[in-house]
Amino acid sequence: MSSSPTAPATTAAPPTARARRRPAARWSLGLILLAVPGILYFLVMNYAPMAGLVVAFKEFDVSQGIFGSPWNGLRNFEYFIATGSAPRILWNTVFLNTLFLASTLVVGIVLAIMLNEIRLSIYKRTMQSAIFFPYFVSPVVISVILQVLLAGVGGQSGAVNDMLSVFSLPQVSWYSEPGPWPVILTIVKVWQLGGYQSVIFLAAITSISEETYEAAAIDGATRAQMAWHITVPMLRPTIAILVILGVGRIFYGDFGTIYAIVGDNGLLFPTTDVIDTYVFRALRTLGDFGTTAAVGLFQSVVGLLFVLGALQLQRRFAKDTSVL
């Protein structure tokens, strides 16, 4: 006959006053001191500047300052919403960001899986550095590279057109044709961010248990089947986080890249003009901080709604991988 293990005496003892206070112990002075720099950072850099959002509802005048300028209701929002270009600009912003997000995620996953399959360490590290490098290339440099590739000196040739000529294909005036630019910009973003995303996924892949792969190998799975049936499903939480982060910024145009490449070339606006480039041009014309603050607020609020929407969808349809 075996006796069942007895519970430790302490668990049966009535809770002491110290134990009752345990939840309050989260407010440790040490922890608070550790948190203070971070709290200060966010208060000063993120929350305090939010007071400036009142500019969105004011007729801002430098001489009167942010809080002294007169209120003007929602008039600053009218400039953007009432413009005939608003539907096109909103569409371009969402469409381009969706393309960028989807393509960089897919390419990042594929690159990570490919990198994970490389067994020779030095080769793996070299490849990792090589594909990560474009992340550090300035959009201005990318713009110059694109001009050399697509336009050449005087805008009449370029390496791509030279190649088309070799195959007797008609040349394209790339900087006059808006149609191909969503694809061109997506290629640029994939080149820029594919390597960066792959590092994130690679880090997630390394946390997948080797035993899972060994079990699959015993069952006769090929490397491709392991990638598809083990690696990709195990990356879903990481993908979910990146999607949430991306969706939160889906109403923010990629100003740095797009403006550096397209600039004020109005011929390309039909497919490349996004909220941020439009607002930048408005700001430099109007010099009106109220209008730009209004559009910035609009972008933030819509971004928040998108994040909340994406979270709800995740909770409803992918509960097991929902991040929040």
Next chain:
Amino acid sequence: MPKPTIAMSVKEDTMSFTPSRRALLSGAAAGMLGLAACQPSAPLGSGSGGEGVGEHPSLAYLPSTQPANWSAVIGAVNEKMKADIGTTLDAQFLNWSQYAQQVLLKFTAAETFDSALNARWMNMVQLVSSNSLADLTDEIGKHENLSKALAPELIEANKWSGRLWGIPQVNGAARIHHFGYRDDLAAGELTDFDSFLKYLSDVKQKNPDITPFELHNNVGLNQAITFSPLTWEDPQPVSQAFSGGSIGVAINPDDPTDIRPVYESEHIIEGIRVLRDLYEKGLVNKDALTLDSATANSQFAAGRFAAHGVITDGLGSQSLKTLQAAVPGASLANLLPYRDGLAAKPFQTFQSDNFAVINPAGDVDRALQIQDWLSIQENHDMLAYGIEGTDWTASGEDKYEALSDYVFPGFALLWRIDLERMPSTISASEEEIFAWSKKFENFTLDPLATFYPDVTPVKKEDAELTNVATEHLKPLCSGAVDVDAGLDALRRAAEAAGIEKVMEEMRTQISAHLAEQG
């Protein structure tokens, strides 16, 4: 209850300090205020009552890149300026491609600096309407050298509704856009518009590596007007717009209230058709919309273009030295192809293209003292042309020979008609045109000479029209789109942006101005 401890331990017996959330937030807010108190407060106001002149250099924003030999020149300038008036100059150079927007933001953000270049074709209208510029109406007279260097007619022509918002930067009376070209590539003398178009075709045939005409991303109405045969046959008044870069109106010289959008002006439409033809024939570069002016100018000086647009400022031949280094034997000439030649008497407002404007958030007195100091020939020459004997030497009474690559953007800070010297490399044709442009009597006074529209009532529509101009008018003026389809798209976009309201406001303001003029 145990005493609070500050030990950095996570042991439970030290976890006894339990401030409330409110206390924590209060502490953080206090910390934030403390940090804010540590920030140096930016000096605002004119500064004349606080810091004395000379305690800090006077910061001026200028376009283009820093001149060669700049540190030696500004060192010499500041040494003399410090000895004479007790202050120094700190000139910061901003690239032309971003200059207008950067300076606009610096003004509207109330950054503390003293002066900058601005103009109606940039954002001076917006800056005036937002009270971002110092009113100089009563200030010029207080400075002897400055007021002597600026003719009363010049001051009057450049007042906006009776107020002066900047120091006009001119070196002649009129500003006429025309052509500058490589004379060494011409088969003979170019005398009229047709011979110029033939010259462009000949260059293309004989020199396939050279693009005949250079356009860059500042392309706009000036190019359409310059390339319009009607302009040379029948010079029209300058069009009016609420702000630079927006879509303006064409004026009927016989009745200035009779206005129409510029894209309905025959002069401009004809110019656009010529530009389209040149584009299709490969006689202008196809990357105009992405080519910035600095790069375009350096490519011209490197011999990659045969001709470009110039203005009557006597500086068209300034690039000759660099050009000749790249293309030995190269020479330049200018062509002003009016049907009646220099007797054409085109319309002119005599309004300055550029102004040295002063920031009320900076030190207005100090900026004006420097302007006054620069109105003395010796001081002017030192900053404009560099150190005598090193950067330049006098050539005759009114010319200078450049000895170095020092080139200062004088039009942004110190142009004074009587103090300017011409480069010794100036071509005979340019010198003749420049001399002609200096005489007021060679021009017909524009019916709206002293008119400056106030954009405030149509600010949003004007901004939207600026977007329309960027998207539709610039491509048309670069020749990159089909003329009829492009004009249709431009018209539709302008109507959607509120061109009718803008025209109505312009008509009202013109009528009021004419009534005021009597």
